[in-house]
Amino acid sequence: MDERQTIVTRRVILLLVLIAGIAAAIMWREHLSTAALAGWLEQYGWIAPLIFVACYALATVLFMPGLVFTLAGGALFGPYYGVLYNLTGATIGATLAFMVARYLAADWVARRTGTRLRQLVDGVEREGWRFVAFVRLVPLLPFNLLNYALGLTRIRLSHYIISSMIFMAPAGAAYTYLGYAGREAAAGEEGFIRKVLLAIAVVATIAFLSHLMMRKRRNNHG
Numbered sequence: 001m002d003e004r005q006t007i008v009t010r011r012v013i014l015l016l017v018l019i020a021g022i023a024a025a026i027m028w029r030e031h032l033s034t035a036a037l038a039g040w041l042e043q044y045g046w047i048a049p050l051i052f053v054a055c056y057a058l059a060t061v062l063f064m065p066g067l068v069f070t071l072a073g074g075a076l077f078g079p080y081y082g083v084l085y086n087l088t089g090a091t092i093g094a095t096l097a098f099m100v101a102r103y104l105a106a107d108w109v110a111r112r113t114g115t116r117l118r119q120l121v122d123g124v125e126r127e128g129w130r131f132v133a134f135v136r137l138v139p140l141l142p143f144n145l146l147n148y149a150l151g152l153t154r155i156r157l158s159h160y161i162i163s164s165m166i167f168m169a170p171a172g173a174a175y176t177y178l179g180y181a182g183r184e185a186a187a188g189e190e191g192f193i194r195k196v197l198l199a200i201a202v203v204a205t206i207a208f209l210s211h212l213m214m215r216k217r218r219n220n221h222g
């Protein structure tokens with residue numbers, strides 16, 4: 001077997017492993033909840049953050065619901081460390097998915113994204129990292145699929161990582177705080193109503209601003 005055949009064989013094996021992992025994750029996701037995840041991680045003590053970041057990254061690659069992990073990060077680690085761990089896990093996972101699409105599973109990702117892929121490619125061709133920033137704030141595709149789709153564009157990996165990390169932060173911080181507020185409410189801590197209302201207000205503000213950005217962009221390109 002020559003070197004080219006070896007590379008192709010390895011890619012096929014990795015792709016099959018990825019598909020099997022996604023299938024297993026889809027079957028298991030019904031049993032995944034913020035409370036279950038937080039309860040499982042609490043038993044690991046000081047290494048819980050490392051396990052959490054690794055699980056968040058893997059979940060991102062396997063199309064598992066990132067919101068569950070983000071809320072759990074806020075509930076487990078609070079509004080400050082929670083943001084750090086959530087953003088780290090999401091960025092690592094987004095980078096891995098990007099690299100899988102670019103170097104391994106381009107045809108499979110293209111079939112999954114359909115007509116939206118052309119829109120992403122054209123946007124990156126015109127605007128580069130600024131378009132990545134926009135779709136992180138106003139996603140044209142679900143988060144997990146978007147990571148793969150952007151791997152099919154010609155944006156530099158470094159630009160993708162930096163713009164993703166920065167512009168995923170606002171929504172990530174909002175949902176992390178929502179998870180933290182939910183834990184406070186469940187524990188009956190003083191002032192929990194104020195924290196929950198603040199968290200809901202922040203999430204609603206992010207959603208409203210995203211909607212405004214989308215309308216402005218459509219008007220500018222319409």
